[in-house]
Every structure is written in structure tokens, then in C-alpha cells.
Amino acid sequence: MPRPIDVPALIEGVRSGDRAALARSITLVESRKPAHRPLARELLRELAPLSGNSIRLGLSGVPGAGKSTFTDALGVLLIEQGHRVAVLAVDPSSSVSGGSVLGDRTRMGALSQSDDAFIRPSPTGLHLGGVARATREAMLLVEAAGFDVVIVETVGVGQSEVAVHGMVDTYLVLMLARSGDQLQGIKKGILELAHVIAVNKADGENAGEARVTARELSIAMKLVSSQSSERRVPVLTCSALHKIGLEEVWQAVLEHRQYLEATYGLSSYRASQQVSWMWSQTEAAVMDSLHGTRRMRRLSQEMEGKVGSGELNALDASSALLREFAAQVPTLDWAQD
Ligand code: GDP
Numbered sequence: 041m042p043r044p045i046d047v048p049a050l051i052e053g054v055r056s057g058d059r060a061a062l063a064r065s066i067t068l069v070e071s072r073k074p075a076h077r078p079l080a081r082e083l084l085r086e087l088a089p090l091s092g093n094s095i096r097l098g099l100s101g102v103p104g105a106g107k108s109t110f111t112d113a114l115g116v117l118l119i120e121q122g123h124r125v126a127v128l129a130v131d132p133s134s135s136v137s138g139g140s141v142l143g144d145r146t147r148m149g150a151l152s153q154s155d156d157a158f159i160r161p162s163p164t165g166l167h168l169g170g171v172a173r174a175t176r177e178a179m180l181l182v183e184a185a186g187f188d189v190v191i192v193e194t195v196g197v198g199q200s201e202v203a204v205h206g207m208v209d210t211y212l213v214l215m216l217a218r219s220g221d222q223l224q225g226i227k228k229g230i231l232e233l234a235h236v237i238a239v240n241k242a243d244g245e246n247a248g249e250a251r252v253t254a255r256e257l258s259i260a261m262k263l264v265s266s267q268s269s270e271r272r273v274p275v276l277t278c279s280a281l282h283k284i285g286l287e288e289v290w291q292a293v294l295e296h297r298q299y300l301e302a303t304y305g306l307s308s309y310r311a312s313q314q315v316s317w318m319w320s321q322t323e324a325a326v327m328d329s330l331h332g333t334r335r336m337r338r339l340s341q342e343m344e345g346k347v348g349s350g351e352l353n354a355l356d357a358s359s360a361l362l363r364e365f366a367a368q369v370p371t372l373d374w375a376q377d
Contacts, residue, residue: 104216110240210300211235
């Protein structure tokens with residue numbers, strides 16, 4: 041029989057910086073068991089006032105760009121400066137592969153040795169919405185436990201970038217020196233999210249190429265950046281392996297934070313992230329519910345068939361779906377789990 045969950049003890053443990061209590065608390069917020077959600081909410085409600093005091097940094101880049109090496113080296117550097125560093129990860133693909141690569145402790149050898157670091161791999165078995173929610177909540181918990189830098193890692197693909205961008209203050213993209221003229225599959229959309237870009241592996245024979253890539257990217261970023269933004273996205277070079285240029289990258293992160301503070305105010309920026317989060321959660325819940333009952337699923341299939349065969353037009357089918365949905369709304373359970 042699993043031990044019953046003692047929420048007050050977890051709260052006390054997280055408050056006092058107890059790592060085992062922190063790890064158990066994160067497991068609780070990651071849990072999919074409906075009975076665990078009220079406990080997780082209670083935990084979060086109690087600890088929320090202690091959260092928010094960290095520098096929240098998102099980090100992405102294609103596999104092999106050097107994210108783990110970079111996080112390890114930057115984390116150690118920041119700990120030397122007196123910070124306490126938590127590393128979280130958002131990797132929805134780990135639900136498919138069954139194991140998370142990102143945030144793996146074994147890939148951050150130096151950092152994982154430190155008492156001032158806390159490394160947590162991406163939760164598994166959840167779809168992106170679930171991973172994003174769990175990671176947001178884990179971020180609050182590590183902050184409540186006294187970690188003042190939170191690095192959230194993600195691979196350079198798809199919607200997880202947007203999710204991480206929506207939960208951090210500064211979004212850093214690690215790139216590699218160009219191979220040919222393509223931007224290694226990094227889509228324009230991801231560059232649009234970037235607040236700071238660093239071309240990694242700028243060492244040895246690769247150093248010159250990295251500088252050229254950084255210059256080219258810097259020009260490209262002027263075109264990508266939204267017209268309204270007056271801020272130029274800095275494009276730097278670094279070597280995570282040889283620990284070159286890491287201070288400069290961190291400086292750029294801090295400068296971006298100062299920019300946020302001066303333009304929006306950090307708390308307003310975070311508040312607007314919360315508003316977006318509210319809508320994305322609400323929309324996701326509505327979409328889930330739209331397919332959540334057997335009747336709705338049956339009707340959806342029927343309507344798809346009829347529209348597909350030309351028997352019914354799309355608008356009429358949509359109305360039928362909405363009518364059925366409206367009829368079901370009072371019976372739906374809207375608890376966010
Ligand atoms: P990730 O998949 O983005 O987390 O990338 P890793 O941190 O695992 O790095 C992938 C490979 O690139 C590893 O073999 C690293 O040792 C190597 N690597 C990472 N950073 C650097 C760097 O700055 N210079 C060089 N030369 N190799 C690096």
C-alpha cells in the first residue's frame with residue numbers, strides 16, 4: 041500500500057528546502073490520479089506566496105545543439121556566483137518514447153553533484169498540455185524551495201516551444217554553426233520567440249564558422265523580429281564544452297530581464313502570461329470535452345461521415361455538434377486535472 045500523502049508535511053518540507061519533499065511534491069503535481077488533484081492544489085495554494093522570486097529562463101535548441109552541456113556549465117557558473125539553480129524540462133515526446141532525455145541528471149554531471157542544484161526530467165505519460173501544466177507547477181515549487189534560477193529546457197520542435205515561452209521570462213535558443221544554408225530545421229516561428237540566441241560550439245576549428253553564423257543570424261533576426269519591437273535580439277557565440285562566452289550569454293539574459301522590467305514591468309509580463317495560460321487551459325478543456333462523451337464522439341463520427349460524403353454541409357453539421365455539446369455541458373466535469 042502506498043503511503044498516504046501528508047500535504048502539510050510536504051509544504052513544510054518544501055519551505056525548508058528539503059529535496060526529498062520537493063521531489064515528492066513535484067510527483068504529486070505530475071500525478072494523473074483524480075484524487076491527487078485536490079491535494080496538489082492545496083499544496084500549490086499554500087506555497088504560491090513563496091514563489092515567483094526566480095529568474096525564469098527557457099532554453100531550446102535541436103537535439104545535439106548542446107543544451108545539457110550548456111545547462112551544466114551555466115548552472116555551475118551561477119552556483120559559483122551564489123545562485124541556486126533548478127532545471128526542469130518539457131519534452132512531450134518522452135510520453136511516446138517512455139523516457140525523457142531532457143533534464144536527465146546523468147547528462148549534467150557537474151551540476152548534479154551540487155547541493156545548490158535540483159534537476160528534474162520531463163514528466164512522462166502526459167500530453168503537451170499536461171506536461172506544460174506540471175512544469176509550471178513544478179516551477180512554483182522549486183521557487184518556494186528557494187531556487188532563484190529556474191532553467192526550463194525543451195527540444196526545438198513544435199508547440200512545446202510556445203508553452204515554455206509562455207512560462208519563462210527570457211527565452212534562449214541555442215544554435216549550431218550553419219551546415220549549408222539551412223537554419224538546421226529551426227523554424228522561423230522559434231526564432232520569433234527568441235529573446236537571446238547563442239551559437240554554441242564556437243571552439244576549435246568551428247569558432248570562425250560560428251561567428252559567421254552569428255552575424256548572419258543577427259541580420260536574419262532583424263527581418264524576423266516583429267516590427268513593433270524596438271529591442272534587437274542579441275546573437276552571441278559560446279562554447280558550453282570549453283566554458284567560453286557563458287558569462288556574456290548570462291549577461292544578455294539579465295539585460296533582457298531589465299528590458300522587460302523597464303518596458304512592461306516583470307510582474308505585468310508574468311500576469312499577461314497567466315492570462316494567456318488561463319485561455320489555453322480553458323480552450324483545451326473545452327476541446328477535450330467536445331470529444332469527452334460517448335454521445336459526442338458518436339455524433340462527431342457521424343457528422344464527419346456525412347460532411348465527407350457531401351450528404352450534409354459543414355455549417356449544419358457544426359450546428360448539430362454544438363447543439364449536442366450545449367446539451368451536455370451541464371453534465372460535464374470541468375475540474376482541471
Ligand atoms: P543536447 O542534445 O542539446 O542536450 O546536446 P548535448 O549537451 O548532449 O551535446 C551534444 C554533443 O555536443 C555532446 O557530445 C557534447 O559534448 C557536444 N558539445 C556540447 N557543447 C559543445 C561545445 O561547446 N563545443 C563542442 N565542441 N562540443 C560540444
